[in-house]
Amino acid sequence: MNRRSIIRLSKYKNTLQRLKAMGFVKVFSDNLADALGIRSTQVRKDFSQFKITGNKRGGYIIDELLEKILRILGKTSIQRVVLVGIGNIGRALLHYKGFENEGIEIDSAFDINPDKQTGRDDISVYPMEQLVGYIQKEKIEVAVIAVPDIAAQRVFDLLLQAGIKGVLNFAPIRLRGPEQIPVTNVNLVLEIENLFCFVNAKKEE
Amino acid sequence: MNRRSIIRLSKYKNTLQRLKAMGFVKVFSDNLADALGIRSTQVRKDFSQFKITGNKRGGYIIDELLEKILRILGKTSIQRVVLVGIGNIGRALLHYKGFENEGIEIDSAFDINPDKQTGRDDISVYPMEQLVGYIQKEKIEVAVIAVPDIAAQRVFDLLLQAGIKGVLNFAPIRLRGPEQIPVTNVNLVLEIENLFCFVNAKKEE
DNA sequence: TAGATTGTTAATCGATTAACAATC
DNA sequence: TAGATTGTTAATCGATTAACAATC
Structure with a gap:
């Protein structure tokens, strides 16, 4: 739970919201890594730390992932x-x-x-x-x-x-x-x- | 020459300018460390990287130190x-x-x-x-x-x-x-x- | 000199990344 | 199944800190 990983979490959130607006449903750790200019292992390590799991082979459902991240960021209320x-x-x-x-x-x-x-x-x-x-x-x-x-x-x-x-x-x-x-x-x-x-x-x- | 050490250099500069205004002439790595909330070894390591040397036993002359730091920060001109x-x-x-x-x-x-x-x-x-x-x-x-x-x-x-x-x-x-x-x-x-x-x-x- | 401080080397720590087993 | 992706363990990397010799 270090500061850097939380900042990345916020960036994942922004990326996901944009992808969602574009109509995407699934996302892979590789996509998020590209968007942030980091490695996919970093993305999965971050998720792992926050107990976020995806689907082997199937990536992550954007809606589910976004909800989990928003909850962690405490963004459910104003x-x-x-x-x-x-x-x-x-x-x-x-x-x-x-x-x-x-x-x-x-x-x-x-x-x-x-x-x-x-x-x-x-x-x-x-x-x-x-x-x-x-x-x-x-x-x-x-x-x-x-x-x-x-x-x-x-x-x-x-x-x-x-x-x-x-x-x-x-x-x-x-x-x-x-x-x-x-x-x-x-x-x-x-x-x-x-x-x-x-x-x-x-x-x- | 990493980003963090340069940020610290800027902070040393601010501290030194204040000390100078208060009439101080010499400063020890321990003083600067206290001001920034870091260790004195960190201060000396930073100086070492930028080829700034002090006087064994005698600390650093504020004027000299400040001048060196300002030169490194490129602050000699507007x-x-x-x-x-x-x-x-x-x-x-x-x-x-x-x-x-x-x-x-x-x-x-x-x-x-x-x-x-x-x-x-x-x-x-x-x-x-x-x-x-x-x-x-x-x-x-x-x-x-x-x-x-x-x-x-x-x-x-x-x-x-x-x-x-x-x-x-x-x-x-x-x-x-x-x-x-x-x-x-x-x-x-x-x-x-x-x-x-x-x-x-x-x-x- | 004795004591204190610098400057540097080696150890530690934490974060990132590579490697890879698990599995869908 | 074969191929692809996740999740985790181990290796790497870089920055900080401890230890200490040099020396004023």
């Missing part, structure tokens, strides 16, 4: 997240179309300045003081931190206090907290720096 | 990127403060609709037809793809045609192209799905 921080990144997320197709819903947004607008009628903005209470009352499990880096740790502490279960962090700092709470960091500067480094390294070769 | 696609993500990037501190500059933006505004006086918008010519004329090496997923591959093909050296891709698809051109994918939906999966897995334990 997944609600709160957004903390309505800056550039936060606003982009609010208008990002990709979430709803995948059953992800930004439930509400929080900012130190609650007069900020989300630009969406269906998402309210609350002041930071209500963050902890709201999460507890609404049983929100995942939060997105999109505040400036100096505020990020304080927000994270509040989220922990509220009993959050997972965090997606856009602030370019390492959040400190208990190990069992997964934090995924998205650091755009780092990604671009990384690219330049590769480009430079290639040039010198 | 790094220019072009942005393709002025949607939610693109607009967030245009206003993202984190880039300039790190010597990254969005040089110009491209969109099928060149009437779109960047909201910044210093960044012009050009129509897609000028993308290839501009990149070649201005010798741009890195591009950011922030267009809808159906357009992403076409944009990538144009960028390749223009001779781009690296791409940061926000479209949730796998771009197909030559292996030697590094493509970094940022897939926000995948990241959030991933978190939920962990959260669900924890619940079942």
